[in-house]
Amino acid sequence: MKEQSQLLYQQMMAGIDQCSLLFTTEKEQIECCFQACEKTWNEQQKFLQHYHFSNDKEEIWFFKTVKPALTGMLEYYALVYKANLFVPEEDPGEIINFWQKELRYTRKFFREHETFYNYFKSGSTEMDELYFVRANNDPTFVPPQRTYNLDPQSSTTYDHLLAGILAREKYEHYVEGRISALEIDA
Numbered sequence: 328m329k330e331q332s333q334l335l336y337q338q339m340m341a342g343i344d345q346c347s348l349l350f351t352t353e354k355e356q357i358e359c360c361f362q363a364c365e366k367t368w369n370e371q372q373k374f375l376q377h378y379h380f381s382n383d384k385e386e387i388w389f390f391k392t393v394k395p396a397l398t399g400m401l402e403y404y405a406l407v408y409k410a411n412l413f414v415p416e417e418d419p420g421e422i423i424n425f426w427q428k429e430l431r432y433t434r435k436f437f438r439e440h441e442t443f444y445n446y447f448k449s450g451s452t453e454m455d456e457l458y459f460v461r462a463n464n465d466p467t468f469v470p471p472q473r474t475y476n477l478d479p480q481s482s483t484t485y486d487h488l489l490a491g492i493l494a495r496e497k498y499e500h501y502v503e504g505r506i507s508a509l510e511i512d513a
Contacts, residue, residue, distance in 0.1 A: 328378060328385065332371065332393045339367035339397065354411060361404040368397045375481050383460050390459040390486040398486075399493030406498045419509065426505045433499045436491065443488055458485035 342363030350356045371393070380386040410429055415421040437444050446454060457463050465484045 328380075328389065331374060332389070335367050335371050336393070336396060339363055339400065342367070343400075354408075357404055357408045357411065361401065361408065364397065364401040364404060368401060371397060372481050383456060386461065387455045387459040390461075390483045391455060391489065394481070394486045395489040395493055399490040399497070402490055402494035403497045403501075406494060407501060410502075419512075423506065423509050426502050426509065430499065430502045430506065433495045433502065436495050440488060440492070443485065444492055447489060447492060459483050 343360045346356045346359035346363065350359055375389075380389065410425075414425050443458075461480070461483055463484070464482075
């Protein structure tokens, strides 16, 4: 499982790198990157349907490391695409305000999930069996509907939240870069 997952991740990252070479517009590059991520997750999910984890430790590793890394990239490119779709085109002041609002929105996500965010950032493991083992899923919890969360056999109660954190950390850097570039140009 580990070798196969690492190979898929490397292929996804190579596909993302190719997108900037194949396409000239940012929109086309983002779409290409999203498709590369989606293709990788679909392949991983097909493999997962026929795979039985040898123990809880392996299952935790997958749902704490592999799935969030893959689906977090999917979510990141969805955030970037949506933002670029709605960013104002003319007024520089409106554009900076838009990106500052995106930054506030991203940081609000971290505050709303502060307990879990701190758990993840601290490297804690004591709650991993509860958070990342499917047998311990909270039946009352319904994760946000994403194409990668539709199959309950490939989801745990918290892997989607970890993917959201990883996506927003990357998105936060993207947004800060956009703001910095606009401030330099101003």
